[in-house]
Amino acid sequence: MTLPIQKKRVTIKDVAQAAGVSTQTVSRVMNKFSYVSEDTRQRVEEVVERLGYHPSTLARSLIQQRSYTLGVVTFGLKYIGPSRTLNGVADQADALGYMMVMKELDNFDSSRIDDVIDSLLARQVDGILWAAPEIGSNHAWLDERLESIPVPVLFLAMQPRKGVSSVATDNYQGAVMAMQHLLTTGKKRIGHIAGPLSWWEAQERKRGWRETLEKAGLDASEQFCTEGNWSSASGEQAFHQLLEAYPYMDSIFVANDQMALSVLREAHRLGIRMPEQLAVVGFDNLPESAHFYPSLTTISQDLQLLGEEAVQRIVEMIQARQNNQIIPAQSWFIQPNLVVRESA
Amino acid sequence: MTLPIQKKRVTIKDVAQAAGVSTQTVSRVMNKFSYVSEDTRQRVEEVVERLGYHPSTLARSLIQQRSYTLGVVTFGLKYIGPSRTLNGVADQADALGYMMVMKELDNFDSSRIDDVIDSLLARQVDGILWAAPEIGSNHAWLDERLESIPVPVLFLAMQPRKGVSSVATDNYQGAVMAMQHLLTTGKKRIGHIAGPLSWWEAQERKRGWRETLEKAGLDASEQFCTEGNWSSASGEQAFHQLLEAYPYMDSIFVANDQMALSVLREAHRLGIRMPEQLAVVGFDNLPESAHFYPSLTTISQDLQLLGEEAVQRIVEMIQARQNNQIIPAQSWFIQPNLVVRESA
C-alpha cells in the first residue's frame, strides 16, 4: 500500500541545468522575447520537450503581481440560467487566456460574502465577476465593502448603480417587447405571472408589463398579476389564481418559460384555444419552448453572450488598471429578442 | 481619465512592521500553531484587522508545494446534467476548503486536451476532476497521458477502467430498475429510445433494456430501439420512428427525461392513454417531470451527490499522496432510484 511515487515536478532549474544555460535564458526562450541565439533556443526547446517542462504560473503570478485568473462568484448553478451564463464566462475567459476560480454561494449571510471575497483575493485574482442574481437586499454589502477591494469587480444581472460596473439583460425592454407584441395582435386584457418579486429581474419584467399597459391606456391593476417562483409547479398554481382573478383575460405575459410552459399545459388541458382565446408569451427561450403545442412565443435572452460580454468588460478594466488608468464605472445592457411562435 | 489608484495589497511585511515583530511571528499568529504569547498575538491580530491583511495563498502554495485547488474539466455546462454535477463539486470543494479552477472543453481534439491539462498543472492544482462525459473515444488520450500527470486524476461518468479512478452513476442498474418496474406492471412489449450511442451512458442504459428483456425471455430486437440525441426534439422524432417500427408496443423506456417528456406530449396528442395503452419510464428525474400529465415515472440520478462524492474521493487521494502513500485506482458507482409516478 505504501508505494514510492511522486514524479517530481520539473522546474526551470532542471531545464537550465540539462541544457547548460542559466534559468534566465530558459525564461527567455519560454517567453519568446529578448535575444536568444537560434542555437541555444533549439537546445533549450529540445530539453523542455524531453523533460516535459511547464512553467509554474504560480511562481510567475507571484513575481508579476498578475495571475491571469478571474474570480467568479455564482449562485444557483443547478438552474439553467446561471449555468448558461457561466458557460459564456468560461468560453470567453478561455479565449482571452484567463483561468476561472469559482465560488458558489449557497445563501446570503454577509459574513460568508466577506469570506468569499477574501478567499478570491488571497488567490490573487485579477478581477471578480459577481454572477449571483440580485435578490432582496443581497447586494447591500457592496456599499461598504466594494471600495476596499483592490481589483476590478463587475456585477452581472444587477440593477444599475452609480459607481458600480455591471452587465445585465434589459429585462424591462424585453417585457415591453413581449407586451407590444400582444398589443399588436389585438389583445387588450393582459395578465401577468411574475417571478419572485424579491428578484430584481422579476421586478423589471413586471414593470415592463405594467408600464406598457398604462401607456396604452389599459388596465394594469395589481390583481391581474400573480407571483410564482420560476418553477413549473408554481407556474401552474399562479395560472389558476390568475384565471380566477381575471376570468376575461385574453392573454398572459409570463416572467419565464418554465412557468409559461406550465400555463400552456394547463390551458391545453382545460380546452382553452391558444392563441385565440388565450395568447401566452414567455421569457428565456428554453430549448423545449420550441417543441410544445402550441410552441411558445417568448423573449430570448442570450445568457451565453451576457457571460462573454462580462468577461470582455472586466478584462478591459483589468488592463486599464495595469496602465494605471481607470475606466469609469458603467452599466451595460444586453438587448433581448422577441421570438414569435404559435402561442401568441 | 488617468487617475491614481491601486491600494497596494497588504503583505505580511506590512503587518510585521506595524506590529513591531518579525514576519515569522505574524505567520505563527495566522496559522495558530507554535508558541506565541497572548500579548503578541493580540497585538498582531489587531494590526491584521486594522490593515485588512489576508495572506497570499499564492505565496503559500509556492513554498508548501500544495495549492488546495482542484482542477475541474467540464463539458456542456449549458445542459442541466453537467451543471448539476458541477454544483455538487462546488459545494463539496468548498466544504473541504478547496478552490476550483475550471476549464471547459468545447470539443475533443486531443491537442486541446493536452493544453488543458498543462494549464491546470501550471496552476499547481492538487488534483484533477475530469467531469466531461465519455463520448466515442474521447477518453483515449488517457492511455498515454495519464501516467505522466503528477497529481491524482479522477474521472466522472466514465466507463470503469483498470488502473483509473472514476465515479459514475450506475446507468446499467438504473435501466434494469426501470425495466423491472415495467415488467412488474405486466408490460411485455417494451421499446427503447436511446440516447446518442456514442455516449457511454447511453450505451449502458440500452444494455440494461436489452439484457433485462432477454433474461425475461422477451423480445429485444434491434428494431425496437431508436436513437435520439437527448433533446426534446429528437425524442419526438425517435418516438414516431419507434411507433412505426413497433406498433404493438405496450411501453417505452426512454433514456432521459427530456426525450420522455416529448413522448408524453406526443402520446397525449395522439390520444394514447397512459399508462394503460402505453407506459413510459424516463431517466434523470427533472423537476418538470413531476408536473406533467401524466407525471413521469423515472429513474432519479443524483448528480449533485455524484459531484460531492467525486470531490470526497479525490481529496482522499490527494491526502494519501501527501503521506507518500497511494490509494489503488478504483471505480465507484452511485446507485440511482426508481421514482414511480403516473406514467408507468
Added chain:
DNA sequence: CGATAACATGTTATCGATAACATAATACCA
C-alpha cells in the same frame, strides 16, 4: 580602426509566504 549599436547570456534581487534552524528568556527539578 576605434566607437557605438545590436545581440547573447549570466548574476543578483525580488515576489510573499513558510521551513528549518538559532537564540533568548523563563520555568522547573533534582
Added chain:
DNA sequence: TGGTATTATGTTATCGATAACATGTTATCG
C-alpha cells in the same frame, strides 16, 4: 544552583519564476 524543558521570538534559506542590471561578444559605420 546548574541543567534541562518549555516558551517566545528572530534569522536565514527556500519555493519557481522574472525584473533589473551587468557583462561579453559580434556587427556596423563613419
